[in-house]
Amino acid sequence: MSLKQKVHDFVHHTGRYPNKKLGQNFLIDANILPKIVSEADIEPVDLVIEIGAGLGFLTSEIVGVARKTVAIEIDSFLCHTLYQQFSSIPDFTLIEDDVLQLNLSRLFLGYDRKNVKIIGNLPYYASTPIIWKLLKYNQHIGCCVLMFQTEVARRIVASPGNKDYGALSIGIDYYAKAEIVLHLSPNQFYPVPKVSSSLVKLTLRPQPKVLVKDEVLFFQLIRSAFQFRRKMLRNAIEHGCINLDMEKMNQVFATLKIDSNRRGETLYISEFAEIANTVTETTN
The missing domain is CATH 3.40.50.150 (Vaccinia Virus protein VP39)
Structure with a gap:
């Protein structure tokens, strides 16, 4: 049957x-x-x-x-x-x-x-x-x-x-x-x-793919980047679900040599991790 x-x-x-x-x-x-x-x-x-x-x-x-x-x-x-x-x-x-x-x-x-x-x-x-x-x-x-x-x-x-x-x-x-x-x-x-x-x-994976110092911040950055996926990365973060000092964010982008005019949809997971970790380091 x-x-x-x-x-x-x-x-x-x-x-x-x-x-x-x-x-x-x-x-x-x-x-x-x-x-x-x-x-x-x-x-x-x-x-x-x-x-x-x-x-x-x-x-x-x-x-x-x-x-x-x-x-x-x-x-x-x-x-x-x-x-x-x-x-x-x-x-x-x-x-x-x-x-x-x-x-x-x-x-x-x-x-x-x-x-x-x-x-x-x-x-x-x-x-x-x-x-x-x-x-x-x-x-x-x-x-x-x-x-x-x-x-x-x-x-x-x-x-x-x-x-x-x-x-x-x-x-x-x-x-x-x-x-x-x-x-x-x-x-x-x-x-x-x-x-x-x-x-x-x-x-x-027994361990996450990338090392992240603050998972909450990491996922907040990601959600912000895709909440406004047609915006440039800097603008998406500024208008997203996370409250960050944008002058410090400009410094983070410069340090990592990441173009803040890119859209979030072009970033690899490793780049989001680098951004999150650098923000954590500069605010602690």
Whole structure:
């Protein structure tokens, strides 16, 4: 029976349709499931945490490979279905909760970071806050293989000078190496979404890509630069979310030989780090 037929049977027997408010679009292309597992490089010693387990299609692939599988699902009705399918498996744990409200650190106990993998077909309305939360656990997670709206995926992997490059690109690059490994069409999901999807692999860095003395200032500078992305860097910072002495900023630009008339979208993460670190040094 195809995965699409399984979804139809579930709807027919339960009267329960995919929940739009929870962003439920089930992956129904069975050929993609082993590819997701393969991209995560799951080994028999691994802990795999699946976010948004849904009807358990991907879960079935994971439990056959991983040492332990933790499925997180916010929908209580789907949790009942998952429990019926997988409760007899010794190394399977089901958590009914919103991943954004969970303290994930307790799940990692006893595992080396390289053996912790996160997999998920994320609800697109919550994908950005979920990824920011996961990145904060870079000391505990080896990699994430996650489904995003293609537009967001392009922003995640964008480089300086690209129209999709922005604060999200730099923030993720700070914590992880990102690559798009697969593009999927809307017809590979049910219900069929209005947007295309892309599978992104994030290999988390045990230490951030650049050394930053003040992370708060670093990210404030980045947000300011892209809040007014058509403005020149100096003007964007002056009108952004951070209160800085612009005369000192001129000195910082001169010291670093960075042209303040450039736009933020042309700066590399290393240049933002240099600016932030120099501001920190000159104000302390």
